[in-house]
Amino acid sequence: xxxxxxxxxxxxxxxxxxxxxxxxxxxxxxxxxxxxxxxxxxxxxxxxxxxxxxxxxxxxxxxxxxxxxxxxxxxxxxxxxxxxxxxxxxxxxxxxxxxxxxxxxxxxxxxxxxxxxxxxxxxxxxxxxxxxxxxxxxxxxxxxxxxxxxxxxxxxxxxxxxxxxxxxxxxxxxxxxxxxxxxxxxxxxxxxxxxxxxxxxxxxxxxxxxxxxxxxxxxxxxxxxxxxxxxxxxxxxxxxxxxxxxxxxxxxxxxxxxxxxxxxxxxxxxxxxxxxxxxxxxxxxxxxxxxxxxxxxxxxxxxxxxxxxxxxxxxxxxxxxxxxxxxxxxxxxxxxxxxxxxxxxxxxxxxxxxxxxxxxxxxxxxxxxxxxxxxxxxxxxxxxxxxxxxxxxxxxxxxxxxxxxxxxxxxx
Amino acid sequence: xxxxxxxxxxxxxxxxxxxxxxxxxxxxxxxxxxxxxxxxxxxxxxxxxxxxxxxxxxxxxxxxxxxxxxxxxxxxxxxxxxxxxxxxxxxxxxxxxxxxxxx
Numbered sequence: 396x397x398x399x400x401x402x403x404x405x406x407x408x409x410x411x412x413x414x415x416x417x418x419x420x421x422x423x424x425x426x427x428x429x430x431x432x433x434x435x436x437x438x439x440x441x442x443x444x445x446x447x448x449x450x451x452x453x454x455x456x457x458x459x460x461x462x463x464x465x466x467x468x469x470x471x472x473x474x475x476x477x478x479x480x481x482x483x484x485x486x487x488x489x490x491x492x493x494x495x496x497x498x499x500x501x502x503x504x505x506x507x508x509x510x511x512x513x514x515x516x517x518x519x520x521x522x523x524x525x526x527x528x529x530x531x532x533x534x535x536x537x538x539x540x541x542x543x544x545x546x547x548x549x550x551x552x553x554x555x556x557x558x559x560x561x562x563x564x565x566x567x568x569x570x571x572x573x574x575x576x577x578x579x580x581x582x583x584x585x586x587x588x589x590x591x592x593x594x595x596x597x598x599x600x601x602x603x604x605x606x607x608x609x610x611x612x613x614x615x616x617x618x619x620x621x622x623x624x625x626x627x628x629x630x631x632x633x634x635x636x637x638x639x640x641x642x643x644x645x646x647x648x649x650x651x652x653x654x655x656x657x658x659x660x661x662x663x664x665x666x667x668x669x670x671x672x673x674x675x676x677x678x679x680x681x682x683x684x685x686x687x688x689x690x691x692x693x694x695x696x697x698x699x700x701x702x703x704x705x706x707x708x709x710x711x712x713x714x715x716x717x718x719x720x721x722x723x724x725x726x727x728x729x730x731x732x733x734x735x736x737x738x739x740x741x742x743x744x745x746x747x748x749x750x751x752x753x754x755x756x757x758x759x760x761x762x763x764x765x766x767x768x769x770x771x772x773x774x775x776x777x778x779x780x781x782x783x784x785x786x787x788x789x790x791x792x793x794x795x796x797x798x799x800x801x802x803x804x805x806x807x
Numbered sequence: 808x809x810x811x812x813x814x815x816x817x818x819x820x821x822x823x824x825x826x827x828x829x830x831x832x833x834x835x836x837x838x839x840x841x842x843x844x845x846x847x848x849x850x851x852x853x854x855x856x857x858x859x860x861x862x863x864x865x866x867x868x869x870x871x872x873x874x875x876x877x878x879x880x881x882x883x884x885x886x887x888x889x890x891x892x893x894x895x896x897x898x899x900x901x902x903x904x905x906x907x908x909x910x
Contacts, residue, residue, distance in 0.1 A: 596843055681837070692825040
């Protein structure tokens with residue numbers, strides 16, 4: 396691949412440069428996907444001290460890595476759920492390739508940037524929002540900007556659950572409720588069964604149960620989420636003419652995506668882990684196990700039935716459910732409300748960023764435009780990272796009381 | 808509207824499956840823990856002559872580990888399911904014992 400840019404004209408080497416930016420940005424998105432979602436699997440195990448924070452994120456990272464390699468099912472048509480830039484086989488639409496693939500690459504790049512910026516912003520606020528929605532939102536925004544409203548697959552073609560309504564909106568409404576009902580029911584029955592059992596039995600036993608169920612969620616996450624980035628990168632490679640097989644993902648893409656999501660998971664989005672583990676309910680090992688089992692079951696059953704959903708929505712729904720099911724437990728509805736608010740605006744917000752990025756890139760045009768939005772991404776990421784250092788959340792303070800009992804001095 | 812119909816159709820299936828697996832298995836696990844606690848015969852009590860340790864009940868232990876075994880087997884089945892679907896296989900329960908088939 397490296398040798399071809401020299402032997403071609405300037406136009407092609409421009410496309411190659413944009414392609415490199417797309418691949419790097421996609422891996423960056425995969426990384427944020429990992430650390431944004433560590434909490435989904437591990438927040439409750441960290442909160443109940445079933446696992447030490449570092450052990451928990453390491454376990455989740457390894458299982459995501461394994462999961463990413465297990466998902467050999469081709470996810471090339473991932474963008475078809477929401478936008479019309481590919482045909483049914485996964486090949487890019489011909490009209491987007493007339494200039495050497497630049498039109499499609501710009502849409503994908505702008506969409507990815509929209510997704511990353513929204514992921515980082517919600518992380519800064521400690522809000523668990525869906526990474527898949529951020530990606531879809533960014534792609535929708537960039538597509539609307541680039542191709543107009545008709546470029547968006549709003550409602551599918553009526554043959555199956557599809558489009559923005561079928562793959563994004565309805566699952567987002569239904570999946571947290573299902574997970575919540577299952578977790579609430581499980582928590583309540585477990586509470587009745589273990590009433591009066593000495594704590595030395597319940598604490599020890601349910602911590603093991605938590606570790607097992609959390610591992611299952613991590614594995615399922617790796618199989619579900621890493622695929623999306625693999626699909627996006629392969630689409631970009633096809634658009635740029637560097638890959639032709641629509642039935643397979645190049646091995647290096649698979650390896651790079653698996654490593655990116657595992658590394659992101661291991662770094663751990665501590666701010667989000669804190670919100671999910673400590674912010675919504677003060678969780679017991681029993682509730683933790685009920686919540687994680689509900690999450691694992693809902694994620695696996697849904698993917699089996701072709702019901703696309705966000706692990707974040709499921710995990711949050713489960714934890715709220717575990718709070719409702721436990722007699723005398725207090726659910727902090729204010730925190731839950733902020734999360735639901737973030738869910739509602741994830742797609743439009745990432746979409747607005749994606750659209751702005753597309754316009755910016757289009758205005759400058761070519762490789763320069765792509766480079767400009769990449770630099771904007773780097774600047775925005777650096778700014779948000781620096782802002783996060785003012786009030787850092789790490790493995791050391793992730794389990795501090797949500798509402799401080801006495802005024803504490805904040806340092807560092 | 809077709810999307811709403813499809814979604815609700817999937818949703819109740821997911822809910823039903825998950826009440827059995829996602830709530831049922833941890834409930835079984837909890838029953839195992841209760842059996843384990845019962846097998847110890849209760850808490851030791853302090854009497855005039857010293858500490859009385861209650862007689863253990865082995866049946867409780869058997870029951871407990873039976874529960875845990877079922878849970879572990881179900882989880883292993885779940886992992887097999889994830890791995891299998893990644894490699895284009897599916898699990899069928901047609902022959903009662905779960906078997907792998909091509910999708």
